[in-house]
Amino acid sequence: MSGRRINTTSHRNWIVSIFVLLAVFVLFTSVANHLSSASSTTYNTTAANKTSSKDAKAHSLSDSGGTSNVSNTIPTKGLSDSAANTVQSQIGAKLTYVNGSYIIGNDIPVFDKRIPDTVGINAATLNSAGQLSSASALLNSTIYDKTPRSGKVTYKPAGWQQRVVPGNIFGGYLYNRGHLIGYAFVGNLKGFDASENNRTNIMAETSWANQAQGGAQGNGQNYFEGLVRNAVEKGETVKYEVKPLYVGSDKVPSAIEIEAQGSTVRFRALVPNVQPGVNINYATGLASN
Numbered sequence: 001m002s003g004r005r006i007n008t009t010s011h012r013n014w015i016v017s018i019f020v021l022l023a024v025f026v027l028f029t030s031v032a033n034h035l036s037s038a039s040s041t042t043y044n045t046t047a048a049n050k051t052s053s054k055d056a057k058a059h060s061l062s063d064s065g066g067t068s069n070v071s072n073t074i075p076t077k078g079l080s081d082s083a084a085n086t087v088q089s090q091i092g093a094k095l096t097y098v099n100g101s102y103i104i105g106n107d108i109p110v111f112d113k114r115i116p117d118t119v120g121i122n123a124a125t126l127n128s129a130g131q132l133s134s135a136s137a138l139l140n141s142t143i144y145d146k147t148p149r150s151g152k153v154t155y156k157p158a159g160w161q162q163r164v165v166p167g168n169i170f171g172g173y174l175y176n177r178g179h180l181i182g183y184a185f186v187g188n189l190k191g192f193d194a195s196e197n198n199r200t201n202i203m204a205e206t207s208w209a210n211q212a213q214g215g216a217q218g219n220g221q222n223y224f225e226g227l228v229r230n231a232v233e234k235g236e237t238v239k240y241e242v243k244p245l246y247v248g249s250d251k252v253p254s255a256i257e258i259e260a261q262g263s264t265v266r267f268r269a270l271v272p273n274v275q276p277g278v279n280i281n282y283a284t285g286l287a288s289n
Contacts, residue, residue, distance in 0.1 A: 073169050073208060074100045074218035075274050083254045083272035087245040091257065095270060100208075100218030102270040109259035109268045111136065115239045119143055121192055124180055124200050130158025130251055132203055134243035135180040144232055145187025145194070153177065155197045159204040159251030159285025166277045166289055170207035174275055174287055178205025178256075180242040182225050185232070203244050204252050204285055206275040221271050224258045231265040238262035245270075250282040 077097050084095055084102060093105035113136040116122050120143070124135040155177070163174045170176075177196040180203065187194045196202055205221070212220025221242075231238050239261040244253035256271045274280070280287045 073167075073212065073276060074216070075208065075272065075276050079274050079276065080272040083274050084270060086247050086254050087270075090245055091270065098219065099214070100212065100220070101223075101272065104257065104268040104270050107266070107268055109239070109241070109261050109266065111239065111241050111259060111261075112243065113241055115241070119237070120189060121181055121186055123192070126200050129249045131246050131249075131253075132180065132200065132244050134241055134257075135201065136239075136241040137181050137186065138237065139185050139228065139232055139240050140237040141232055141235060143186050143189040145184055147187070149183055149187075149195065151195060151197075153196045155199060155202060157199075157202050157204045159282070161285035161287065163287055163289075165207070165275055169276075170211045173207060174278060174280075175204050175285075176207050176210040177202045178210045178221065180244070181240070184229060185225075185240070203256075205256070206273055206278075206280070208275050209256065209271050209273045219269070219271070221256060221258060224260070224267065224269055224271070227265050227267065228260050228262070231260075231262040234264070236262040236264065238265060247282060252280065252282045252285045254282055 080097060080100060080102070088095060091104060095102040095104060113122055113134045115136050116138045119138050119140050121135065121137040124132045126132055157177065160175060164172055165174050179194075179196070180201050181194075183194045186192055194201070208218065209220050211222050212218040213226060214223040217223075228238055228240060239259075241257075241259045243257040245255045245257060246253050253273050255273055257269070258271060259268045260266065273282075275287075278287050278289055
């Protein structure tokens, strides 16, 4: 009987030992799995971060090289001032910098050139140096034209020294054939050539000054024309004047003064004829990046 008790006790101890070993094994496996899972999660997170960083870099590279990137298209105040200061004496009013361009004085137009009494245009003249005077117009929807322009363009205004500019922004070229009175405003005006071949309505204008339409692009001529377009399309009659401002006998205007007055639109603005990242010699039109 005594021997049997000893064997029973040993048997029980053996069973307990097995359970302890099983418990230790389960605990060890659980810890190992947890550590493995944590290690795997850390790796995947790191990989995800690397992917995100790579994608962001690729997106940035794509933006910096495409026309969609407008984050650096607004001229700095220093660049705009470098052009505006050279013609401020011709304006005779305070300039307030706003988004690349300027509000002139109290933003009320003065219209140096007579506005026509009826709907139409008082066209600019071209002097021997190739400089344009101002042009004024009385605009409404009867002479408005939204159809696309067509026809071959051959005219090169004074200072037309075309070059590629950094960033492929606004078409990738420095100069546009900039209208004084935009094509859409007078495209249906009988007897007036609204094309880019009209020597008395086209100047060498930087692509920024011509095309920037507000917001992240800055306030170029297109922005102010948009205000006028909106008014005309609502049925308003608008007084309008555009005046290129030159220094001495320069071939390229340093800035463009634009004024408008309608029922819901009124402004007097100065658009500097500049291009971010480019130095322009206004006397000749030559430029360097």
